Amino acid sequence: MSETAHGVLAGLDEIRDLGADPVRGGYSRHLWSTAELGLREWFVERATRLGLGIDRDRNGNLWAWWGEPGADAVVTGSHLDSVPGGGAYDGPLGVVSALDAVARLKARGFTPHRPFAVIVFAEEEGSRFGVACLGSRLMVGSLDPAVAGALRDRDGVTLADAARYAGEDPELFGPDPAALGRIGLFIELHVEQGRGLVDLGSAVGVASGILAHGRWRLSFEGEGNHAGATPMIGRRDPMVAAAAAILAVREAALARPGTRATVGRLEAVPGGTNVIPSRVQLWLDARAETDAEAHELVATIAARASASAFVEESWSSSVEFDASLRDRFAAGLGGVPVLSTGAGHDAGVLAAHVPSAMLFVRNPSGVSHAPGEFAELADCVAGTDALESLLVSVL
Numbered sequence: 001m002s003e004t005a006h007g008v009l010a011g012l013d014e015i016r017d018l019g020a021d022p023v024r025g026g027y028s029r030h031l032w033s034t035a036e037l038g039l040r041e042w043f044v045e046r047a048t049r050l051g052l053g054i055d056r057d058r059n060g061n062l063w064a065w066w067g068e069p070g071a072d073a074v075v076t077g078s079h080l081d082s083v084p085g086g087g088a089y090d091g092p093l094g095v096v097s098a099l100d101a102v103a104r105l106k107a108r109g110f111t112p113h114r115p116f117a118v119i120v121f122a123e124e125e126g127s128r129f130g131v132a133c134l135g136s137r138l139m140v141g142s143l144d145p146a147v148a149g150a151l152r153d154r155d156g157v158t159l160a161d162a163a164r165y166a167g168e169d170p171e172l173f174g175p176d177p178a179a180l181g182r183i184g185l186f187i188e189l190h191v192e193q194g195r196g197l198v199d200l201g202s203a204v205g206v207a208s209g210i211l212a213h214g215r216w217r218l219s220f221e222g223e224g225n226h227a228g229a230t231p232m233i234g235r236r237d238p239m240v241a242a243a244a245a246i247l248a249v250r251e252a253a254l255a256r257p258g259t260r261a262t263v264g265r266l267e268a269v270p271g272g273t274n275v276i277p278s279r280v281q282l283w284l285d286a287r288a289e290t291d292a293e294a295h296e297l298v299a300t301i302a303a304r305a306s307a308s309a310f311v312e313e314s315w316s317s318s319v320e321f322d323a324s325l326r327d328r329f330a331a332g333l334g335g336v337p338v339l340s341t342g343a344g345h346d347a348g349v350l351a352a353h354v355p356s357a358m359l360f361v362r363n364p365s366g367v368s369h370a371p372g373e374f375a376e377l378a379d380c381v382a383g384t385d386a387l388e389s390l391l392v393s394v395l
């Protein structure tokens with residue numbers, strides 16, 4: 001195995017046990033959990049060993065600077081948190097590859113001509129508090145810090161309290177023009193969440209854009225009662241209404257080619273096998289090529305689902321990455337494919353504010369947000385090669 005191959009593998013290997021989920025399989029690395037804090041510690045240690053200077057911003061994001069922080073910086077990185085039972089590559093691959101690229105550049109005596117940082121964004125998946133890309137949204141000012149601070153996790157803990165527990169100051173959360181203003185260019189390397197590169201026969205690709213996507217919480221109220229003593233006729237069972245809504249979600253998306261709608265989470269109160277629930281909540285994830293299509297899709301679902309509440313928890317407009325950067329990067333990498341993605345990313349949040357680009361690494365199964373997510377070592381190395389050459393071209 002070559003020296004460089006060892007770099008990516010070693011990085012992923014070092015964090016292999018952090019947040020491994022014995023119940024769901026894969027990883028559950030939720031914001032400020034023991035596992036996620038362990039990953040942050042690992043990052044700080046790894047970056048420090050590379051001679052990078054650690055900087056914690058106001059919104060829980062970690063920066064590792066090569067030299068002095070400054071304006072017009074090149075920034076690369078991704079996130080370390082995961083969905084419940086997620087894969088090993090979504091997020092960490094971008095961080096590990098960034099650190100590996102730094103190690104390689106240092107080994108060959110390269111000196112950046114502009115400020116450069118590796119970044120780890122907080123709560124990209126929104127798995128703990130329901131809002132995806134929380135750290136980048138707070139930084140750019142597209143999420144109200146008061147709203148963010150009051151978000152609650154499944155145990156009822158507010159984001160503000162969880163932040164304090166993790167040693168962050170929630171009073172400081174909010175728009176951070178100083179941090180954002182330093183980014184001259186952002187590059188995020190990410191495992192592909194689909195089979196686009198498999199079909200195109202390429203280890204690496206460049207992103208063109210991201211689908212519009214959002215999350216909604218639907219509530220169904222009923223009357224809790226005994227599963228055996230309550231006759232079938234006359235029940236007010238909110239699970240039945242929820243089931244009808246789930247079917248409507250699928251039908252609405254099938255009727256609009258290119259759109260995607262998913263119910264991946266459902267909670268029944270009180271949640272007993274022998275109890276008719278008194279309330280059911282489910283979460284809808286809907287995506288489409290354009291904002292208008294996504295809104296139409298959700299409006300159709302809202303009209304068909306007899307929910308007592310239909311609340312938007314998160315919304316991300318469709319993203320078109322900087323076209324000149326995209327074309328320059330694709331050409332610079334020897335004409336690698338340019339493709340869009342249905343998955344959201346911090347790069348998508350930043351794209352509205354600073355020139356941003358994404359590199360995708362082939363995922364042979366196309367599976368993501370599940371334990372089966374995978375990338376071949378050779379493709380991970382090709383990803384780091386590509387990131388390294390792009391960094392050299394802009395630094």
Ligand SMILES: [Zn+2]
Binds near residue numbers: 079091190345
């Ligand atoms: Zn990700």
